[in-house]
Amino acid sequence: NIKISINGQGVEVKKDTSILDAARQIGVNIPTLCYHKDLCIAGNCRVCVVEVAGQKRLSPACATPCEEGMEILTNSVKVRNSRKHIIELLLSEHNADCTRCYKNGNCELQKLASDYKIMTSDFIPLVPFKHYTIDMFSPSIIKDDSKCIRCQRCVRTCAELQGVSALSVAYKGDMMKITTFFEKAMNEVNCTNCGQCVIHCPTGALTERNYIEEVWEAITDPSKFVVVQTAPAVRVALGEELGFEVGTRITGKMVAALKRLGFDAVMDTDFTADLTIMEEGTELLTRLKGVLLDHDQNVKLPMATSCSPGWIKYIEHMYPEYLGNLSTCKSPQQMFGALAKTYYARARRLEPENIVSVSVMPCTAKKFEANRPEMHDSGYRDVDYVLTTRELAIMIKQAGIDFMSLEDMSYDRLMGESTGAGVIFGATGGVMEAALRTAYELVTGREVPFQNLNILPVRGMEGVREATIRIDNPLKEWAFLDGVELKCAIAHGLVNAKKVMDAVRSGEANYHFIEVMACPGGCLGGGGQPIPTSPEIRAKRAAAIYTEDENMPIRKSHKNPEVIKIYEDFLGKPLGEKSHHLLHTSYTV
Numbered sequence: 001n002i003k004i005s006i007n008g009q010g011v012e013v014k015k016d017t018s019i020l021d022a023a024r025q026i027g028v029n030i031p032t033l034c035y036h037k038d039l040c041i042a043g044n045c046r047v048c049v050v051e052v053a054g055q056k057r058l059s060p061a062c063a064t065p066c067e068e069g070m071e072i073l074t075n076s077v078k079v080r081n082s083r084k085h086i087i088e089l090l091l092s093e094h095n096a097d098c099t100r101c102y103k104n105g106n107c108e109l110q111k112l113a114s115d116y117k118i119m120t121s122d123f124i125p126l127v128p129f130k131h132y133t134i135d136m137f138s139p140s141i142i143k144d145d146s147k148c149i150r151c152q153r154c155v156r157t158c159a160e161l162q163g164v165s166a167l168s169v170a171y172k173g174d175m176m177k178i179t180t181f182f183e184k185a186m187n188e189v190n191c192t193n194c195g196q197c198v199i200h201c202p203t204g205a206l207t208e209r210n211y212i213e214e215v216w217e218a219i220t221d222p223s224k225f226v227v228v229q230t231a232p233a234v235r236v237a238l239g240e241e242l243g244f245e246v247g248t249r250i251t252g253k254m255v256a257a258l259k260r261l262g263f264d265a266v267m268d269t270d271f272t273a274d275l276t277i278m279e280e281g282t283e284l285l286t287r288l289k290g291v292l293l294d295h296d297q298n299v300k301l302p303m304a305t306s307c308s309p310g311w312i313k314y315i316e317h318m319y320p321e322y323l324g325n326l327s328t329c330k331s332p333q334q335m336f337g338a339l340a341k342t343y344y345a346r347a348r349r350l351e352p353e354n355i356v357s358v359s360v361m362p363c364t365a366k367k368f369e370a371n372r373p374e375m376h377d378s379g380y381r382d383v384d385y386v387l388t389t390r391e392l393a394i395m396i397k398q399a400g401i402d403f404m405s406l407e408d409m410s411y412d413r414l415m416g417e418s419t420g421a422g423v424i425f426g427a428t429g430g431v432m433e434a435a436l437r438t439a440y441e442l443v444t445g446r447e448v449p450f451q452n453l454n455i456l457p458v459r460g461m462e463g464v465r466e467a468t469i470r471i472d473n474p475l476k477e478w479a480f481l482d483g484v485e486l487k488c489a490i491a492h493g494l495v496n497a498k499k500v501m502d503a504v505r506s507g508e509a510n511y512h513f514i515e516v517m518a519c520p521g522g523c524l525g526g527g528g529q530p531i532p533t534s535p536e537i538r539a540k541r542a543a544a545i546y547t548e549d550e551n552m553p554i555r556k557s558h559k560n561p562e563v564i565k566i567y568e569d570f571l572g573k574p575l576g577e578k579s580h581h582l583l584h585t586s587y588t589v
């Protein structure tokens with residue numbers, strides 16, 4: 001440990017602690033812009049400058065390690081003047097039309113300008129004299145260069161967390177900009193639509209493409225029957241936008257709010273998550289049979305999960321030769337959409353063309369997924385509009401609903417019943433855990449004891465995790481699996497997916513089953529979730545998901561009564577003809 005002083009207060013810190021972290025340790029907040037806990041240090045915005053005794057120049061607190069005896073001032077006149085100048089300079093290049101900005105109220109630059117009471121404009125505003133691009137071609141993300149402060153958080157996010165590098169820095173000096181390959185539109189490059197850039201952008205330069213008005217219109221149209229589904233990870237994050245502590249579960253209040261908003265039926269993506277387990281689990285067993293028993297060269301292993309649309313886009317761009325390894329299952333969102341306009345329509349005697357299918361997702365890539373040409377198997381567009389968690393919070397606020405005081409309500413029936421297995425889809429490793437709970441029982445005919453339902457090796461926040469499950473004494477039908485060690489891998493954040501896929505490609509890894517979620521932490525850290533994000537926030541949301549699972553009366557997908565019913569009444573059996581038509585697809589580049 002070393003001793004330093006901050007604003008005259010002595011503090012002991014570990015060697016190499018940054019001045020920024022040392023100050024936070026004693027409750028002194030130094031403002032930042034380019035700094036983000038998820039990312040490497042850039043030190044380029046200079047907003048966090050501090051004065052260190054004996055040094056002529058100010059030092060960036062995020063990029064300066066503490067040294068023994070350092071005397072630091074975080075709020076001297078010199079620091080304040082410099083910081084104000086930097087904010088003014090940033091504002092002179094920023095389209096500060098705040099009242100008309102989508103990020104109004106949740107913009108870090110706006111907050112800084114407010115905290116430092118920037119009332120003057122000593123610098124010539126550049127915005128009126130420059131040509132800026134506003135890219136609105138993507139169904140998921142809007143990129144508005146007039147709001148960009150060139151902090152490069154998005155560039156680092158796309159490279160470091162996702163290994164995609166769709167965004168990069170081009171040109172120099174005042175021409176410098178954040179752009180794509182050959183300055184193409186976001187939907188023409190290798191962007192996966194994950195939206196991690198959106199939740200790491202401090203301003204309104206990157207935002208989700210929102211469909212709030214379209215959904216309001218559908219709700220108020222008396223000829224439309226509007227169904228809404230909510231993804232597993234929304235219930236542990238929506239509360240953050242509406243006054244609750246991070247990690248609060250608000251499932252019942254969310255359902256009540258959706259009913260108040262005027263949706264005709266409020267249902268649960270977790271139901272189709274359970275259905276996915278039935279379909280994907282059966283597909284895995286069929287593939288294992290094809291390889292291990294029939295030695296069929298055309299059957300591909302490892303099988304990879306296919307529910308994260310950012311991951312699908314990534315594999316299409318980066319590993320197209322492995323497209324055949326993706327499970328043919330559509331994501332639960334899309335299964336839900338296809339069933340809403342077929343199974344549900346038939347049961348409720350509704351005309352499918354009058355059904356508007358809305359989903360609330362923690363994800364911006366789900367907007368892209370719903371827009372894919374493959375997703376019309378109901379005969380219509382399966383999911384009409386995708387709202388993020390943030391968009392739902394906006395609608396709740398617009399409707400004047402006092403969210404805190406809402407009484408809990410339950411999902412509507414038919415496609416609203418779910419299990420703990422469906423809930424944990426929202427956390428990295430959750431699909432794997434849910435699949436293992438069901439596959440073990442189907443293959444062995446033995447029940448997983450309640451105390452063994454938490455499959456801990458697949459949980460956690462390590463970027464890549466591996467687990468081996470040995471199968472002993474299976475039922476006769478699965479005798480070829482006796483003694484087989486099922487090798488599984490889990491990756492979250494596309495940079496980690498790359499590690500797994502490179503190991504598969506080089507032959508270094510011989511997995512049977514891989515789960516990939518495009519976003520750090522899985523969907524709970526999705527690009528449509530409340531801002532800010534950080535490792536601590538994601539850990540709290542994950543804990544809430546596992547608590548939700550433990551509180552569910554049924555925790556295995558194959559025990560979901562509505563899943564059993566849909567096979568009896570409509571689908572027949574997993575991988576049957578109807579399932580094949582409605583619930584499965586294949587992707588081509």
Ligand code: HC0
Nearest residue numbers: 231232233307331332333363523
């Ligand atoms: Fe997910 Fe999903 S779990 S991708 O992370 O599988 O977005 O929450 O809705 O579809 O169920 C996101 C979350 C979903 C889907 C489910 C899967």
